[in-house]
Amino acid sequence: VSIHRRAIICTERSRSLPYERPNDERDRQAQVMRDAISLMRDAISLGLVVAKCMLDDHLIGGGVSLFVLEYLVHGEEADSLHSARSALRALHGFNPELAASWSSILEVPAAAVGSELTLADFDGESDAAHKDAPLVVAQVPAAVLAGCVRRLHRGREGALAQMRLGFTKLEDLSIQLAPMAAEHLESIFRGKVVLSAAELRDCFALPSSSAAEAAAAAFGESQVPVWFEALLVEEAVLDAPRRLQLLQWCTARAALPLGGLGDFKVTLRFDKDDGPEALPVAHTCPRELHLPRYESAAQLQQKLLLALDHIVDGFQKE
Structure with missing residues (x-):
């Protein structure tokens, strides 16, 4: 089973746990225990998938948030759990509107004080004695952090811990990865999922690039490669999602590596026996x-x- 297919299986299985619980309390407790064990195993498997993708230089593209990647490397020491600004950056991947709203409050704390916001507005589950009291300026960063942590981490502690266990099971690379900034870490795992037209064109070793490529492609006098090369930079036709689609289709890669495809570019070949009714392959x-x-x-x-x-x-x- 491919690593991507394994990830899909784990995710779908965790989503398809039975909603109908047995009536008997003992049976119900047993079912909950089986569900918990299933989720734990799947979380470990997902961690293994991410680790294997990294070790095999197989970019994961989207699907794994910046916060999860940061947690896999740093665990409970992840900066997003201790810094309001880092937490907001991570929250942006879950709820951009809320992250933008709270960012403006963090930049101008007096606005929060003037609106009489309370800690409970950020973290309704807080057990702090003063959670319903209007915030003062000094409390705003802590309130924003608490709100982010509740949405990013609370209730997911067990699953995240098990996923990290799977991530470090093959080989613990946390020491090597720890010095990297979150954005760099994200780039290493995800690659580029938004390509410019020039970057897409550079993924192809086109017949126009050299006599050797032209000979290997064997298009002869056909204008097909000329039309294809022009199409690659036609942004009205191949927009950003289409450019990523074309890359994925030709390479089976989820994203473009930071250094491009290097010496493993896509080459064109002429199917002269297939007429104009056929599709590219x-x-x-x-x-x-x-x-x-x-x-x-x-x-x-x-x-x-x-x-x-x-x-x-x-x-x-x-």
């Missing part, structure tokens, strides 16, 4: 994109977009 192992003998740029564009629309269901994907 991506071969991810040799990283080749096979293009049939289209008769116009518009035809190439229409067929390529159709192929991209069917990435998920596997249509014309190898």
